[in-house]
Amino acid sequence: MPIFRILFKMxxxxxxxxxxxxKTFQTAFNGMILNNYLIE
Numbered sequence: 001m002p003i004f005r006i007l008f009k010m011x012x013x014x015x016x017x018x019x020x021x022x023k024t025f026q027t028a029f030n031g032m033i034l035n036n037y038l039i040e
Contacts, residue, residue, distance in 0.1 A: 003037050 010033070014026065 006033060
């Protein structure tokens, strides 16, 4: 399941990044990835 892999990787990268991006950015980023996956 590629979508699960992508979400897991993204979550891992966000956890390792010490600077926390705003929740708004995270939500937009998640939506963007989900939209790209659904379109394909």
